[in-house]
Amino acid sequence: MFLLLIIGCSLFAGLSTYFLNNRLNLGAVIASSLMSILGGFLSYMPLSEVLREALPLVIMGASFVGMASEKIAGSYRLITLSSVFFGILFYCTGIFFEGFGGSLGTTAAIAFCSSLGFQELFLKERF
Numbered sequence: 001m002f003l004l005l006i007i008g009c010s011l012f013a014g015l016s017t018y019f020l021n022n023r024l025n026l027g028a029v030i031a032s033s034l035m036s037i038l039g040g041f042l043s044y045m046p047l048s049e050v051l052r053e054a055l056p057l058v059i060m061g062a063s064f065v066g067m068a069s070e071k072i073a074g075s076y077r078l079i080t081l082s083s084v085f086f087g088i089l090f091y092c093t094g095i096f097f098e099g100f101g102g103s104l105g106t107t108a109a110i111a112f113c114s115s116l117g118f119q120e121l122f123l124k125e126r127f
Contacts, residue, residue, distance in 0.1 A: 002050075007087035009055050010062040013039065014083030015076060017066025028067035035063035061104035062086050065112055078115055085111035 013035050020031035039059030043052050065082045073079055089107050 003087070003091050005051070006054065006058050006091050007084055009039075009058045010065075010083045010087035010090070011080065013059040013062035014065040014079050014086065017063040018068065018073065018076065018079045019066075021067060022070040028069070032060075032063040032067050035066070036060040039063075057104060058087065058090055061090060061108050064105055064108035068112060078119060081118065082108075082112045082115040085114050 017028075017031045017035045020026045020034060021028045024031075026034070036056075036059065039056040042055045042059070045052065047055070062083050065086050066079060068079065068082075073082075086108055089111055093103075093107065
């Protein structure tokens, strides 16, 4: 159940950031910042301590995935796949990447690059 919640929050944050960045033309930094602020409010919700600590991190990290430009990502399907990968990686690694230039950014970069690689290797047409 916890994994599904992480993936759901990751999808919401990644897709919302991509929308704010590319459709509303707010820019990548402002779009990610807005999602991170929204995620920060979860710290004050009446949730379990584990969720109050993990979900804001998931939302902030997945917003890094959504910072991709439309020229590179091309579609919502690639951001969707990247967000799901990010949620799974976050769930599996925990704090493994701590100290590698920021664990959330590292995990988001791995998720996005994996999605691009998956697209190039296994799909004949772009997302």
